[in-house]
Amino acid sequence: MKALICDSYGPPENLKLVDLPDPVPGAGEALVAINYAALNFFDLLIIENKYQFKPALPFSPASEFSGRVLALGPGAQGFAPGDRVLGALGFGAAREKIVCPVDRLVKIPDGLSDEKAAGLTTTYGTSLHALKQRADMKPGETLVVLGASGGVGLAAVELGARLGLRVIACASSDEKLKFIRTFGAAETINYATSDFRAELKRLTDGRGADIVYDPVGGPLTELALRSLAWKGRLLVIGFASGEIPKPPLNLTLLKGCDIRGVFWGEFIRREPEAHRQNMVELLDYAASGAISAHVHAIHPLEAYLEAFGAISRREALGKVVFKMN
Numbered sequence: 409m410k411a412l413i414c415d416s417y418g419p420p421e422n423l424k425l426v427d428l429p430d431p432v433p434g435a436g437e438a439l440v441a442i443n444y445a446a447l448n449f450f451d452l453l454i455i456e457n458k459y460q461f462k463p464a465l466p467f468s469p470a471s472e473f474s475g476r477v478l479a480l481g482p483g484a485q486g487f488a489p490g491d492r493v494l495g496a497l498g499f500g501a502a503r504e505k506i507v508c509p510v511d512r513l514v515k516i517p518d519g520l521s522d523e524k525a526a527g528l529t530t531t532y533g534t535s536l537h538a539l540k541q542r543a544d545m546k547p548g549e550t551l552v553v554l555g556a557s558g559g560v561g562l563a564a565v566e567l568g569a570r571l572g573l574r575v576i577a578c579a580s581s582d583e584k585l586k587f588i589r590t591f592g593a594a595e596t597i598n599y600a601t602s603d604f605r606a607e608l609k610r611l612t613d614g615r616g617a618d619i620v621y622d623p624v625g626g627p628l629t630e631l632a633l634r635s636l637a638w639k640g641r642l643l644v645i646g647f648a649s650g651e652i653p654k655p656p657l658n659l660t661l662l663k664g665c666d667i668r669g670v671f672w673g674e675f676i677r678r679e680p681e682a683h684r685q686n687m688v689e690l691l692d693y694a695a696s697g698a699i700s701a702h703v704h705a706i707h708p709l710e711a712y713l714e715a716f717g718a719i720s721r722r723e724a725l726g727k728v729v730f731k732m733n
């Protein structure tokens with residue numbers, strides 16, 4: 409089978425396309441023929457050895473996939489050859505076939521395409537967990553989303569609107585903002601060209617935002633924290649800007665506000681039942697068209713430089729996926 413592998417840490421140029429023998433499913437595992445594999449920003453960090461999670465070399469990048477079950481290992485139950493499935497394993501999916509514990513697979517409902525199913529789990533899973541379990545959101549509150557046209561950002565915009573929040577979507581270009589408006593944002597702010605704090609103040613009638621969803625970090629974080637309402641919540645999602653901010657803690661005192669960390673991978677491990685319920689909700693939304701699971705671009709595995717480049721150049725609007733065949 410064809411596989412994209414990382415055998416030395418570094419930029420996407422270090423990756424290699426190789427031929428590998430088909431894997432064999434062990435006890436409790438399924439062999440899955442991958443149809444689509446999806447990239448996330450953290451794939452860039454993993455291949456450069458800059459991520460909190462460090463797979464042993466060599467490994468394939470791409471956490472998420474959709475495809476069909478080909479065979480089952482001893483004792484693997486709940487699935488049959490031919491089932492359409494999706495999974496998110498952290499890494500390993502940029503290849504034609506994968507073995508996966510069956511308890512990490514989810515059946516894809518009718519009405520949801522393989523293309524959209526591949527990249528749904530991490531972005532929407534993170535954003536639903538952030539809004540439901542971490543933000544304690546209430547319908548009618550104002551949600552500010554930074555990096556709103558990216559993978560997790562776009563999911564937060566859509567889910568926020570779906571759950572009854574008033575969404576202010578923020579991004580670095582007018583083209584991105586025009587795109588995001590069609591996903592339920594009530595207002596938009598271009599933080600590259602406008603006075604970000606002044607705009608947030610204007611759009612919240614001077615009250616400030618109830619919730620800020622921050623996957624970007626850098627200088628924007630402190631500006632957003634300064635723009636929170638009384639008892640507001642800043643959700644720390646990630647640092648796509650490359651800078652972990654260190655805002656002054658007196659701001660939390662003055663606003664009676666919270667800075668809340670969101671770690672979706674650890675949530676799955678520690679609270680599997682809550683995660684399972686979130687996935688049921690998300691797949692219902694996706695199958696009924698209530699969320700878009702928007703795909704920005706589909707590439708063959710050979711075009712991996714282009715695929716990774718769209719993410720590193722801040723061009724991706726939603727998900728970048730590989731189509732295997």
Ligand SMILES: NC(=O)c1ccc[n+]([C@@H]2O[C@H](COP(=O)([O-])OP(=O)(O)OC[C@H]3O[C@@H](n4cnc5c(N)ncnc54)[C@H](OP(=O)(O)O)[C@@H]3O)[C@@H](O)[C@H]2O)c1
Nearest residue numbers: 449555558559560579580623645646647648649670671672
């Ligand atoms: N906490 C969790 O459990 C969890 C789960 C999944 C992902 N994450 C984290 O969330 C962050 C975003 O992930 P993603 O997959 O949504 O990424 P993405 O699709 O690449 O989107 C990131 C967004 O960040 C903005 N950005 C600002 N500076 C950037 C830079 N120097 N390079 C790239 N983008 C930059 C871009 O929007 P503008 O150009 O509009 O600024 C871009 O749209 C990552 O740090 C990831 O590790 C965290």
